[in-house]
Amino acid sequence: MLTKDLLRVTRAGGGYTPRFTENAALAARVLGVYQGHRGETRGALADALDDLEGEAEDFKLVRGFAKLLDRDAVFETQSAVRPERARELAFREGERLGVVTDAERETALERASETLDTTPDALADALYADLDARQVLVDFDPRWDADALVSQYNLSLAQTALFDAVELRVETSEPRDLVLAVKRLGLLYEIEKTENGRVVVLTGPDAVFRKTRRYGTRFARLLRSVVNAEEFRVEATIDDRGTERTMVLTDDDPLRPPGVEPVVDVSYDSDVERDFATRFESLDLDWALEREPDFLDAGDHVMIPDFAFTHRYGDVRVYFEIMGFWTPEYVEKKLAQLDATEENLVVAVDESLGVGEDIEARDHRVVTYAGTVRVKDVVDVLRDHEADIVADAAADLPDELTPDDDVLDLDAYADRLGVPVDAVEDRAFPEHELVGRTLVRPAVLETLADDIDAGQSLDEAEDALDDYGLTDASAVLARLGYRVEWDGLTGGTVREK
Amino acid sequence: MPVALAYEDGTIRIDGRHDSLDGLPFVERDDRTDTYRAPAYRYPDLRAHLETFDVPVEDSVPDWERISVRSDYVLRDYQRDALDAWTDARRRGVVELPTGSGKTVLGIKAIESVDQSALVVVPTVDLLVQWRDELDAEFDCDVGQLGGGTQELEPVTVSTYDSAYLRADELGDHFGLVVYDECHHLGGEGFREIARFSAAPARLGLTATFERPDHAHETVETLVGDVVYRLSPDDLAGDHLAEYAVKRVDVPLTDEERERYDDAQGTFVEYLRTSNLSFSSGSDYMELVKRSGSDPRAREALLAKQEARRIVSESENKIRELERILDRHRGDRIIVFTASTDLVYRLSERFLLPAITHETNTAERRDFLDAFRDGTYSRIVTANVLDEGVDVPDANVAVVLAGSGSEREFTQRLGRVLRPKDDGGRALLYELVSADTAEENVADRRR
Structure with a gap:
């Protein structure tokens, strides 16, 4: 970070923007x-x-660069006599003579230098050789080249601007890292739901009484970990000498620390989680799995569940938390969080914890596990939610459905309507007949009845069906009163039933 | 259901509900933690309030302990009156006494009378060292120190304002008494948080000059308490303090300095003429500093002004004049004040004077001050760092080379030489002013 006097910002348009450099x-x-x-x-x-x-262009830019490079500069006192010793002797002799004139000074220095076996000039040079300005640059091995120095400068500049921040609003693709950093720094958070998702609002304990810049240095340190996320947005309220201004920093700004790539790979806290995610995603369900999806407001704390399931059709989000075997304090804390949240939560509990009932008492669904979480148990819970989704979707559909198509696959139709297929299945189709899983107009069936005759090869019959986009040959043939006499594995002949 | 009080980072966190809390002006509802909250300095008021309403309280705020310390000091009459007045005011409030009247002793007696962990907050490293030495000598306990390169916390601890500010969230529940030396510093926007974040029921402010033109002392009264006792230098002069006289010496610049000065001052004035800054107030200076970040002409003007100041304060003739004064006062005890550290080192090298600046390390500054006190050294040069409260006894001559025009600084410095002399002679203060420069106005302003 830089010192505040080196801060460079523009206030154009009432904003507050760090003047990043290239x-x-x-x-x-x-x-x-x-x-x-x-x-x-x-x-x-x-x-x-x-x-x-x-x-x-700007002297503060030069000083900013220098400030950062100073960290790698090693200065040393170089003198023939240790300066403190030189002062002690020179001042004692000076006192003895009550030095006023140059001649008296020379005499005092001579006497003092005799004790040290050195010359008066060397002694005079040594007097303040330890002053900052007189120390010698003995080593300079910069950790940054010019480009990296620019990167580091930009990050430091943004951090310095945050010194005057009274509140921070953060969105990030790495919420868990954020929460860890927030706790480490002793800040307090509130979760706010906005159109774009959930925002973490950060302040400190004293902020409830007054806006204070006291937490500015902590905000600055927090930024260091926020910029590691692939996506982030930080909105800071700045107390600019009494005027409130807003500073926005995002992943578009040149804030990556030099030599650090953003974290892109999903990382899992435990094997249990990784294992669950892999197995769940191999099933082709209507539920999308999201890792560390949201901040949930859980009273005193913020809670980030391990996963969320979002249904393709329903506006339903079910959160999923895996509680491994941990310390009693951990369990206690988790229960308190569950207590305070009002979202749909499924909690997988290690059998050995024995807290299943405690959680159910808090209106959350529980699955217990030993070793690995059984995907089926979770899917069962999701099915219950699905039933609700079907009911909701069905409620919006008319009793009779009349699609324009001559031939239409039921699943494709449900997809088109954006509802689960279960919701479509029990409707009436006055203009169609349901053949297998396909809706077919009676006129199509009549034409097919003319085109297909007993004794035709299966290939010929399937070509006729293909013309109408019918793929489920056995179901249609059965409807028309035929069966297939198989000849080998693929070929066959159409026969009367 | 009882109400639970806990100290949390400079605030009192209040768990549990009580109807009366909603109406209290200093209590806020905190939705972030689903609790109430009060600033820590309101802790005694909060306790008193809950007592009035007979609310059962689970109080985990006090993290301070009982101590038992005694010193050998006997208070002078006015010191005794001051301590009594403070005790009567429920151990809150400010005592205003002139420099040199023994505020340290009063602080020590206050610590004895409270008998609880105590923190003493001081503005400078010199005072830190001085208080710590004093407490070490008087009390039979470990004394902690925060600042001057050390961070040790003990039941009795001395801290700089800087360290106390940085650690305010964490220190607030450790002490039953906080003594704020030179407590007008608490008026500063940052430093006031030291007191805001402290739950200490007993608070004592000590100062020689309480009232400030910016009215910041009103904030101090809110946080520490009203002035409970006040004594002016006139009340004490001739009694405990020595008489003093001021000599102002006009020193002309050399021809070469005059040329450089006029040149620099001209650049500065020219900028003022074409900008709309008048420099009648300090905020104009801040404005110039601000503009200098983006405007090369403002930067040039600022550098010119600094150059002009440097020429004046380091004028060759002032050094000659100092030479005359040192010669005239051989055998006297002399402190030389300068406006810049550069000049301190020049004078130190030229006259072989022990020097103290903000760069001087703790051990060496203690050595020099001790040696000055015990008479090993009779002369010392410093750059304003001895401004406040530092106990430098028996100096009878002070020389000020270019001071700034602040009233407070000036009286504090005078206080430095207001010490009873053995032979009863008057103390002398020399002020060396450069003739026909902006510096003269500064010297005039404080008369």
């Missing part, structure tokens, strides 16, 4: 100044940087 050429020059001053004093280095400031 000036790698200037970064390279600042690097060069450091490299060229190995063996020289900090004062000389500072003068050279001053000169560069005069030429640069």
Whole structure:
């Protein structure tokens, strides 16, 4: 992070935007100044940087780069005599003579240097050789090249802007990392539902009484972990010398720390979770599985369930939490969270925990497991929700359905209507007949009855059916009063039933 | 159902409901935690309120402990009156006493009288060292220190305002008494959080100059308590404090300095003429600093102003004049104040004077101050860091090379030489001012 005096922001249009830079050429020059001053004093280095400031677009940019490079600069006191010792002796002699004139000074230095077996000049040079400005740059091994320095500068600049933040609103694709960081930093959060999803609003305990910048440095540290997520959006309320302004930072800003790629791979907390996700996704259900989907408001805390199931048709979201064997405190905390949330939750509980009843008492569904979670148990719970979805969807459908198609697959029709197929199945189709899983107009069946005769090969019959897009040959043939006499594995002849 | 009180990061968290809480002006509902909350400094008021309503309370706030310490100090009459007034005000409030009248002793006696873990907050590292030494010597217990490169917490701890600010959330429930030395610092927007976040029922503010032009002392009264006792330097002069006299010496710039000064000042004035800054107030200076970030001309003007100041404060003739003063006062005890650390080092190297600046490490500054006190050194040079409260006894000559025009700073510095002298002679304060420069106005303003 930088110091506040090095902050560069624009307030155009009432906003508050860090002035990010792409000036790698200037970064390279600042690097060069450091490299060229190995063996020289900090004062000389500072003068050279001053000169560069005069030429640069913005002197604060030069100072910002320098501030970051200072971390890798090693300065040392270089003198013939240890400065503290030199001062002690020189001041004692100075006191003895009550130095006022130059001549008196010379005498005092001579006497002091005799004790140390050195020269008066060396002693005089040593007096303040330990002052910051007189220390010597002995080593400079920068961790960043010019491009990385620019990246680091941009991140540091945004962090510095956050020093004056009184509140942060964060959205991120890595909510769990966010919550861990928030806890580590001792901040408080609220979950707010918005059109775009859930936003975590961050403040500190004292914020309930007044807007305070006290938590600014913590916000700045938090940003360091937020920018690791692939997607994020941070909206900060800035107290800009009494005026409130809004600063927005997103993954579009140049905020990636140098050398760090965003986390893209899904990571699982435990084998139990990974195992469950793999097996669930191999089933082809109407439920989509999402990992660490949301922040749920759970009273004092925020809760991030392991998974959410979202149904393809229904506006239903069921959260799923796997409670492994853990400490009693963990279980206690989880139960408190479950207590405080009002969402649909399924909780898989390790049998050995023995808290199933406690959870059911909190109106959540429980499946117990030993070793691995049985997918079937979870699917059973989802089925119950599905029944509700079917009922809801069916309620919206008219009793009689009259699609324009001559031939229409029932599943495709349900898909088109955006409802589960169960909801379509028990409706009436006055203009169609249901043959197998396919809706067919009676006129089509009549034509087919003329086209197909006993004794035809199955291939010929199937060609006729194909013309109407009918794929379920055996069902249609059965409806028309035929059967197939199989000849080998694929070929056959159409016969009267 | 009882109401549970807990300290949480500078606030009192109140679990459990009670109807009377909803009407309390200092209690807020906190939906984030589904509790009530009060600022920590309101803890005694909250307890008193719950008592009035007979609400059963489970209180886990106090994390302070009983201590038993005694010092050998005997209070002077006015110190005794001040302590009594504070005790009568339910151990809250501010005592205003002139520099050199023994505020440290009063603080120590307050700690004895409360007998609970106590924190002393001080503005400078010098005061930190001084308080710590004093407490170590008087009390038979470990004394903690926060600041000056050390972070040790003990039942009796001395802290700088900076360290206390940084750790305010965590310190607030550790002490039953907090003593704020030079408590006008609490008026600052950041530092006031030290007191806001503290649940300590007993609070004592000590200061020589309480009232501030920005009215920040009103905030201090809210947090620490009203002024319970006040004594002016005039009340004490001739009694406990020495008489003093001020000598103002006009020092001309050398021709070469005059040329550079006029040049720099000209650049600055020219910028003012074409901008709409008048520099009649401090905020204009802030504005110039702000503009200098994006406007090269403003930056040039700012650098020119700084250069002009430097020429004046480090004027060669001032050093000559100092040479004359040092010569005239051989055998006296002299403190030299300067406006810049650069000048401190120049003078230190030129006259071989022990020097103290913000860069001086704790051990060395303690050595120098001790050596000055015990007479090993009779002269010392410093850059404003001895402004407040630091106990430098028996100096009888002070020389100020270019000070800033703040009234408070000036009286604090005068206080430095207001020490009873053995031979009863008057103390002397020299002020070296550059003739025909902006610095003169500053010196005039504080008369």
